[in-house]
Amino acid sequence: MAGRRAAGNTSLTREDLADAALRLLEREGPKGLTMRKVAAEVGVQAASLYWHVQNKEELLDLAADALWEGYSPLPPGLVAAPDEWRGCLATAARRLRAHLLAHTAAVRVLAGRFAPGARALGPLEETFGMLRRLGFGPAETALGAYTVVIWVQGFVLHEAVPMSAAEERGATPAEAVEEARERLAALPAERYPHLVALAGELTGPDMDSRFEFGLGLLLDGLGVLREAGAV
Amino acid sequence: MAGRRAAGNTSLTREDLADAALRLLEREGPKGLTMRKVAAEVGVQAASLYWHVQNKEELLDLAADALWEGYSPLPPGLVAAPDEWRGCLATAARRLRAHLLAHTAAVRVLAGRFAPGARALGPLEETFGMLRRLGFGPAETALGAYTVVIWVQGFVLHEAVPMSAAEERGATPAEAVEEARERLAALPAERYPHLVALAGELTGPDMDSRFEFGLGLLLDGLGVLREAGAV
DNA sequence: ACCTGAACACCGTTCAAGT
């Protein structure tokens, strides 16, 4: 009924399934991703999927790879100059966050999965090339990229999850944050003195500020490494 | 049949359910956590759970809180001295990683959830108290803790997921890593020059080394902040 | 206040059978 196969009757590929899964995830959220719905999305019966894929786990791995379709760490055409390593890395990290934020439902379901396929390899190659061109050595390139990417993914994962039951049912993010602040401030001060005192600081900064703070920390750390001549 | 309620016939609490969910997660893995099994674990019918809890989501939030039972950022009795801020923070981060690694199944299912209840508040209070005692200001305490905790959680999430389909079916972690290295090295070098060249660096370091590298980066970043007098 | 029984609308997966 629905389906990708109406026009151009070429047969189904595993990438078609991955794309369908990703589309479903964005359209219906985490629990919209079922084998039966993916099958319907590509115009086939649920049982047919098992010809292309061993089980749902494998389909999720394919979807995790498909998530990187069209991603590039730096804006196309921008060259990575060694004397601007800080700005380059910051741009790359911000682009990574933006890309993941554009797929929050997928991030929630696929978080932690690492199954690089054809779509993820390009961005990986590009990222490492950028770091080497910025003057990082092989070891620092591998470990530094791992650290930053893990942090950004963890950051977006928390960013993507509604902050509380309050936000779940209608409250705006701003209202939910305010509610959280009040809950903290209302805690018994003799038992939780720091939580009460820090209520404002803990709930105040928006996600952009938090991101920039963490990014600054990591870049400063990499700067120390560079000055130590270890790069 | 099974159940916590045989001895001491006090009635069921929400915390009992959270504990049962966590136990199930560790005993049977992510897909062992079903409402029916949680019910059986506490000796009750599935439908009864909905008296205590609105739905499975809420139970997962309770479980995420229960995960912090018995956790403390510093070894009990160890005081946080300002001139050893680096060692204290490193110890705290390593303890956090160890605690999460002891609950890998839970980390996989509950990742990203932030619903602090009675069990999580204590550790949070302790953590912030430690940072303040180490001489960090309110803003740096809030933002610094957020950054480090997010990073550790993201790190463990990746650490907790089997690295590939290879590891899934019997291969030891070491074999899986070696397989990954070979796959990278076998890539077409003209298309993925950096991935091929970095194959060793990317798969070489074990998780402990990666953790210490990232931790070093963050601590160096915090050190820069301190020297800048912003603390 | 707390729990049960039975039902509803779904799941993932298998397998013989079709073409």
Added chain:
DNA sequence: ACCTGAACACCGTTCAAGT
């Protein structure tokens, strides 16, 4: 080589009914 139909053993959740 690729897909279907039908079935199996499950799910989460609701709701009237019990005590």
